Amino acid sequence: MSSLYLDESLDLAAVGRGDAVTLLGDEARHAVTVARVRAGERVSVGDGRGRVVTGVVATAEGRRLELAVDEVCDEAEPSPRLTLVQALAKGDRDELSVQAATELGVDRIVPWSAGRSVSRWDGPKAEKGRARWSSIVREAVKQSIRAWIPPVEPVASTRELPARLAGERMLLLVPGAATPLSAIRPDGRDLALVVGPEGGMDPAEIERLREAGGEPVRLGAGVLRTSTAGPAAIAVLSVALGRW
Structure with a gap:
């Protein structure tokens, strides 16, 4: 199972398969320097608002993580809550x-x-x-x-x-x-x-x-x-x- 990273500032609404998503800042730093995510691994990125995209890491350096999206998952807000x-x-x-x-x-x-x-x-x-x-x-x-x-x-x-x-x-x-x-x-x-x-x-x-x-x-x-x-x-x- 891939790891999930969150960036509530990302606009994932228009992201689809084949697109690139770039994770920056503390989440990217944690992925690269703490979790030691490397190019070729699969990770997921979510916006905390129901959409999670998954793909293969293309770039992992410093405070930057870029992945090529090959899977998009949309989850409706639970009801009843x-x-x-x-x-x-x-x-x-x-x-x-x-x-x-x-x-x-x-x-x-x-x-x-x-x-x-x-x-x-x-x-x-x-x-x-x-x-x-x-x-x-x-x-x-x-x-x-x-x-x-x-x-x-x-x-x-x-x-x-x-x-x-x-x-x-x-x-x-x-x-x-x-x-x-x-x-x-x-x-x-x-x-x-x-x-x-x-x-x-x-x-x-x-x-x-x-x-x-x-x-x-x-x-x-x-x-x-x-x-x-x-x-x-x-x-x-x-x-x-x-x-x-």
């Missing part, structure tokens, strides 16, 4: 969730400053944290060779979540909930999985989100860490949506 609302968590547990969720096919990520979140994105930390998650998402997209880059939205408070998720079916991952996630059947709406921090969601938060249309669901009899609950739920829903 899967959104992960991931509560901020201590250490790297929230980052682990974001990475795995991206590899498993999540379509959008909303950082959530939950009541029990130990980590806080206040002031300048908010944009720094978002940039960090966006970088993790980008690398996970390359790892899993995905055509679309899931956006990472600004951090949301509990009060802001219902508006952020307007029109989506909000599924609250709550251990002990009466309804198993495996019983959920798609109804045409986009799906949003809400994952709490260490210690779970505050009961008042659960009630507030329920009043806004949220549906408490459980993954199983046990209790998963915040780093694994979201990815596990995405796997379950991917089967229900026919993605897997």
Whole structure:
């Protein structure tokens, strides 16, 4: 399988078989100096917006990688979409969730400053944290060779979540909930999985989100860490949506 490199600034819309695509800057430098891609190897280049072109490398030097395209793949934006609302968590547990969720096919990520979140994105930390998650998402997209880059939205408070998720079916991952996630059947709406921090969601938060249309669901009899609950739920829903 060829390696995927991303350049969101490239206009791949008019690129077809037989055309040449040139990758410049940091992505090209990484390919040439870190991954040691050489002329004659096959690589893929994506724009993060659904198009991936693949071909044989003609030039690999410094911060320049040029390939002759022999394959073009267009992937429609997934519908219904899967959104992960991931509560901020201590250490790297929230980052682990974001990475795995991206590899498993999540379509959008909303950082959530939950009541029990130990980590806080206040002031300048908010944009720094978002940039960090966006970088993790980008690398996970390359790892899993995905055509679309899931956006990472600004951090949301509990009060802001219902508006952020307007029109989506909000599924609250709550251990002990009466309804198993495996019983959920798609109804045409986009799906949003809400994952709490260490210690779970505050009961008042659960009630507030329920009043806004949220549906408490459980993954199983046990209790998963915040780093694994979201990815596990995405796997379950991917089967229900026919993605897997």
